[in-house]
Amino acid sequence: MSVTAIDTADVRPRFTRRRSTRRAILIWSFLAPSLLIFLLYRILPLCWNLLLSFEAWSPLKPAVFIGFDNYQEMFWDDDVFWQALWNTLGIIASAPLGIAIALGLALLVNSDIRGRDVYRTLIFLSYPLMTVAVAIIWRWMFDERVGLINFVARSLHLADQPIPFLNSFTWALPCVIAANIWQMLGFYMIIILTGLQTIPGNLYEAAEIDGANSFRRFLRITLPLLRPSLFLCFVIGMLNSVTSFDLIYVMTNGGPGHATEILVTYIYKLAFNQTRFDYAAAITVVFFMLLLAVTWAANRLSGGNVGAVEHD
Structure with missing residues (x-):
């Protein structure tokens, strides 16, 4: 096998991987704003709400863990x-x-x-x-x-x-x-x-x-x-x-x-x-x-x- 054939066979997978990486970065760049909004206004409030349900808390006093007392x-x-x-x-x-x-x-x-x-x-x-x-x-x-x-x-x-x-x-x-x-x-x-x-x-x-x-x-x-x-x-x-x-x-x-x-x-x-x-x-x-x-x-x-x- 010639050197040229070996170089071509080695470069093609690297070019394909590089192109796939650029495509993935582009896709995640478009998705990132929506995912960030979903995280801030959906996931984090749900997690905080779940944690709050196991605590005794009001705006005028610090949170105290009380387990299943609310339930x-x-x-x-x-x-x-x-x-x-x-x-x-x-x-x-x-x-x-x-x-x-x-x-x-x-x-x-x-x-x-x-x-x-x-x-x-x-x-x-x-x-x-x-x-x-x-x-x-x-x-x-x-x-x-x-x-x-x-x-x-x-x-x-x-x-x-x-x-x-x-x-x-x-x-x-x-x-x-x-x-x-x-x-x-x-x-x-x-x-x-x-x-x-x-x-x-x-x-x-x-x-x-x-x-x-x-x-x-x-x-x-x-x-x-x-x-x-x-x-x-x-x-x-x-x-x-x-x-x-x-x-x-x-x-x-x-x-x-x-x-x-x-x-x-x-x-x-x-x-x-x-x-x-x-x-x-x-x-x-x-x-x-x-x-x-x-x-x-x-x-x-x-x-x-x-x-x-x-x-x-």
Whole structure:
């Protein structure tokens, strides 16, 4: 083998390694700002919050390590925490109801009805509204004295006296859930409608030739192929439901009593009204674990080959 051939064979791997190194440096240079922001505003606060949950700390005194005392108080001595937890789970459980309503609306506006574009626009209008505006609208509608719902109920002789919806331990949480569902209906409908329009029409034609009725086509074709869209709606709806601080704060402020208190509003009150940042940090850790568990469960329930269509 000649010297020239040896030099060429030796230089080529070094040139390839040098080019790969430059490419890696360029990629990490572009990623570095985003990773730094993510580290500063996500990872470090999470780590500090976890550490704070094991300490006794307030802005006026130094931190003291207390172990699991905050968690012990939370699970054994704090009735408000359990009330807020059950309310949070109730709002999470309402997300499938909103998705089911949106599915029906999406099927309706996807059919050949007159004015379907107008209906799509009207349904979607609820989503771009600011949450504070939605809360003010629904607080007025549920108002005991001048609310639209009380006016209609009394006009139709469904109620003899005005119903104090937002001041009732029975009605307050369902009213908040209704407002939350109404706000998200437009978003759910658009996602599901997009999924419906990606389903090939020849599948329905083949099923109809095989003698499948409309209900069977819905069960065997539409629902399986909509599974990714429905899962996306559930995850986003769940996250929106459990973080609806502004909606609850404006409509009820967690009241009456703690009837509409959820974990995020309770955390806010503990931290900024009572300056119990340590205890609020412990509840935040539990809240984070709850979100992970619900998301994992939803992912498992929607698992399998989401693109497969079942056949008889």
